[in-house]
Amino acid sequence: MTCVETAAPDAAPAHPGPGVQAIxxxxxxAQFRAAVRDWLDRALRALAGADFGRAAMHEMRFRRRWEDHLCQAGWSGLGWPRRHGGKELSLPRQAIFHEEYARLQAPLPVNMIGHGIVGPTLLLYGSEEQKQRFLPPLLLNREVWCQGYSEPGAGSDLASLTTRAVRADRFYRLSGQKIWTSFANVADWCFVLARTDPAQKRHGGISVLLVDLRSPGVTVRPIRQITGEADYNEVFFDDVRVPAENLVGGENNGWGIAMAAAGFERGTYFAPRIVRLQAELEEFVRLAAATPFEGGRAVDHPSVREHLARLVVDVHALRLNVQEILHQATSGTPPGAEGSAVKLLWSETHQRLLDLAMDILGPHVQLGPQEPAAPREGRWQRDYLWTRAETILAGTSEIMRNIIAERALGLPR
Ligand SMILES: Cc1cc2nc3c(=O)[nH]c(=O)nc-3n(C[C@H](O)[C@H](O)[C@H](O)COP(=O)(O)OP(=O)(O)OC[C@H]3O[C@@H](n4cnc5c(N)ncnc54)[C@H](O)[C@@H]3O)c2cc1C
Structure with missing residues (x-):
């Protein structure tokens, strides 16, 4: 495979204060929240040193180092059973952890697919051998995962995927192409959806395979994004031999597993995103108060105020919706179309906030990270460009609207 980034974790500083288990x-x-906040704040400041709060903290190398530090200190498997090394935290407590993480503007994790999707899927559908083999290195963040679902001809319509896995003795021979595979350039393993029985139609005949990205026949090609970063990829499988014991949950059962996997994080998935959005909105208001605009302050301009009011209301609505989803999930009801409504409103609100920032905070916010005069080291521009992807990833806005129309409102297809 092509691996553009191999992060060797540097030694992490020892952490003062109570340990993770005590917390x-x-x-x-409330005590838990305060202790998590304190732990994360101290740990991040200690690890980042002079880079605390700076763009360098969000670069791949530091993200890997920080995530290794967190996991090796014990902040992983928060919702997993204790007998598999987890912490068995309730959903509201997991949400508190993620909220405090987001409030600190801590770097986004790299191994989110491993921790959020692969681990919970293996706990539910994996064989005992798979749990023994894959869960311990995941808990310690020693193996990074990516998710190989989308293909050039299968995105929204995922069931039309054509990557083939043919059983040959003790192996599957895997051939095909995946695309937009986030983090494949840094990952060790890929959670792959492949067609094992083409005679069955669409959702049938699909299986989940755990594929070692170092196997012969795997090629990973990073795709350069509009932000200049390259963290999603094309992944080619050219007659790759995947041991049969890496099949998860039985042959041709992949669709149900993939759908269950998609639901795992819904309870806590958006809580940190809304906290980040709120923090950005507050920062925007502060900057707008200091920005001259048409003879006054930007924040006093009637049209800006109108946009701001709408953003504040939408962020508040998002918080309430997320609380409701968490409440339902805690009482055992999986989120239905509400999850799609939150995804839609979050991604479109975030885009509107960044659009407004570009319009009124002055031309210098359009400068990129490479320009020394760029405010926030160019992160306004980078985030503006990145938000273009948010209405596509994890289901496009059109697909979210279809789900809401059909499943929540009962409209005809
Ligand atoms: C940042 C990012 C990270 C990603 N990471 C991963 C990853 O790690 N692993 C992975 O497998 N995939 C990943 N994806 C892929 C993502 O899941 C797909 O891009 C997404 O599902 C859309 O598929 P597509 O790009 O093929 O677009 P298409 O499905 O081809 O859609 C094209 C357009 O047609 C519209 N459309 C399609 N069908 C309908 C319909 N029925 N009704 C109305 N409109 C419709 C869509 O809304 C869109 O506007 C990522 C994407 C992005 C942007």
Missing amino acids: VELPDD
Whole structure:
């Protein structure tokens, strides 16, 4: 495989204060929140040093180092059972952890597919041998995962995927192409959806395989994005031999597993995103108060105020929706179309916020990270460009609207 980034974790500083186990055992949610906040803040400051709060903290090398530090300290498997090394935290407590993480503007994790999708899927559908083999290195962040679902001819219509896995003795021979595979350029393993029985139609005949990206026949080609970064990829499988024991949940059962996997994180998935959005909105208001605009301050301009009011209301609505989803998930109801509504509103609100920032914060916010005069080291421009992807990833806005129309409103197809 082509691996453009191999992160060897540097030694992490020792962490003062209570340990992770003592924090997760705190009886009260408010104490837990305060202790998580304190732990994360100290740990991030210690690890980042002079780079704390700077763009360097969001670069791949530091992200890997920070995530290794967190996992090796014990902040992983938060919702997993104890017998598999997890912390068995309730959903609201997991949400508190993720909210505090987002409030600190800590670097986004790299191994989110491993921790959020692969681990929970193996806990539910994996064989005992798969759990023993894959869960311990995942908990310690020693193996990074990516997710090979989308193909050039299969995105929204995922069931039309054509990557083939043919059983040959103790192996599957895997051939085909995946695309937009986030983090494949840094990943060790890929959670692949492949067609094992073409005679069955569409959702039938699909299986999940765990594929070692170092196997002969795997090629990973990073795709350069509009932001200049290249963290999603094309992945080619050219007659790759995948051991039969890496099949998850039985042959031709992949569609159900993929759908279950998609639901795992829904309860906590958006809580940190809304906190980040709120923090960006607050920063925007502060900057708008200091920005001259048509003879006054931008924040006082009637049209800006109108946009801002709408953003504030939408962020508030998002918070309430996420609380409701968490509440439902805690009482055992999986999120239905509400999850799609939150994804839609979050991605479109975030785009509107960044559009407004570009319009009114002055031409210098359009400068990129390479320009020394760029405010926030160019992150306004980078985030503006990145938000273009948010209405596509994890289901496009059109698909979200279809789901809401059909499943929540009961409209005809
Ligand atoms: C940042 C990013 C990261 C990603 N990471 C991964 C990853 O790690 N692994 C992975 O497997 N995939 C990943 N994807 C791929 C993502 O899941 C697909 O891009 C997405 O599902 C859309 O598929 P597509 O790009 O093929 O577009 P298409 O499905 O071809 O859609 C093209 C357009 O047609 C519209 N459209 C399609 N069908 C309908 C319909 N029925 N009704 C109305 N409109 C419709 C769509 O909304 C869109 O506007 C990522 C994408 C992005 C942007």
